[in-house]
Amino acid sequence: MTNSRRxxxxxxxxxxxxxxxxxxxxxxxxxxxxxxxxxxxKAQQVVDEITALATSSTTEEPVRxxxxxxxxxxxxxxRRLLNATIREFGRLDVVVLNAGWLVYQSIHEMxxxxxxxxxxxxxxxxxxxxxxxxxxxxxxxxxxxxEEANASNATGRIITISTSxxxxxMVQGSHFLYSMTKGALEQMTRVLxxxxxxxxxxxxxxxxxxxxxxxxxxHAGLDVSHAKFFASLHPQNRLGAADDxxxxxxxxxxxxxxxxxxxxxxxxxxxxx
Numbered sequence: 001m002t003n004s005r006r007x008x009x010x011x012x013x014x015x016x017x018x019x020x021x022x023x024x025x026x027x028x029x030x031x032x033x034x035x036x037x038x039x040x041x042k043a044q045q046v047v048d049e050i051t052a053l054a055t056s057s058t059t060e061e062p063v064r065x066x067x068x069x070x071x072x073x074x075x076x077x078x079r080r081l082l083n084a085t086i087r088e089f090g091r092l093d094v095v096v097l098n099a100g101w102l103v104y105q106s107i108h109e110m111x112x113x114x115x116x117x118x119x120x121x122x123x124x125x126x127x128x129x130x131x132x133x134x135x136x137x138x139x140x141x142x143x144x145x146x147e148e149a150n151a152s153n154a155t156g157r158i159i160t161i162s163t164s165x166x167x168x169x170m171v172q173g174s175h176f177l178y179s180m181t182k183g184a185l186e187q188m189t190r191v192l193x194x195x196x197x198x199x200x201x202x203x204x205x206x207x208x209x210x211x212x213x214x215x216x217x218x219h220a221g222l223d224v225s226h227a228k229f230f231a232s233l234h235p236q237n238r239l240g241a242a243d244d245x246x247x248x249x250x251x252x253x254x255x256x257x258x259x260x261x262x263x264x265x266x267x268x269x270x271x272x273x
Contacts, residue, residue: 154202193262
C-alpha cells in the first residue's frame with residue numbers, strides 16, 4: 001500500500017522511551033511501525049493509542065500504526081521488520097533505533113555470551129538495519145516534483161538512542177559492557193553522517209544520549225534511595241521523562257533538522273555538561 005504520509009519504524013517501542021517516541025511521531029503525522037520482541041499486548045496497546053488519535057482526524061489519510069515482532073539483533077528478524085513496513089506502507093522515512101541491551105556488567109563479569117548479546121543488539125543490529133534501510137531512506141523527500149528531488153529536500157532520518165554514560169565522569173566499572181557498545185553506536189553515527197550514501201544523499205544520522213529516564217526499566221533493580229540520588233544530580237532535581245527524549249526525536253525527524261547531522265545530543269537535563 002502506498003501513501004503520502006511519512007513512515008517511521010521505532011524499534012523497542014512497546015514501552016518506556018520507545019513508546020513515547022512512537023506516540024509523538026504519530027502525533028506529528030507519521031505512520032508508525034511499533035516494533036517489539038516479546039510483549040505483543042503492550043505493542044498492541046501502543047497501536048490502539050495511535051489508532052485512537054486517528055479517529056479524530058479530519059484528513060483523508062489518517063495516521064496508522066502496525067505492530068511487528070522481531071529483534072534487530074537478529075538479522076533475519078530485522079529484515080522481516082523492514083519488509084513488513086514496506087509491504088504495509090510502501091515507503092520508509094525515519095528509523096529510530098531505540099531497542100537496546102541494558103544490563104550492567106564489568107569486564108570481570110562479562111562472558112562470551114553476554115558480550116555477543118550486547119554487541120548484536122546495540123551494535124550489529126543497528127549497523128545492518130541502517131544498511132538495509134538506506135535504499136528506502138534515500139528516496140524520502142518533501143520535493144513536489146522530480147526535478148526538485150535532491151539532497152537538500154531529502155527527509156530520510158536515522159536516529160539512534162545511546163546513553164550519557166559514554167561521556168559522564170561518574171561512569172563505573174559495572175557500566176563497561178553497556179557503555180562500550182553504546183560508544184560504538186555513537187561512532188557509527190559520526191561515520192554514516194559523512195558516508196556518501198547516507199549523509200551524501202541527505203539522510204541525516206544523529207544520536208540522542210539520555211541521562212536517567214523515569215521508566216520501568218530504569219527502576220528495575222533500584223530502590224527508592226538510588227532513584228532519589230540520580231534525581232539529585234540534575235539541576236531540576238528530577239529524573240528525565242520519556243517525553244523529554246521523544247521531543248528531541250520529533251525535532252530530529254522533522255525537516256527543520258536537515259542541517260543537524262552526525263551529532264551526539266546529550267538529553268540529560270544538565271546532569272553532564
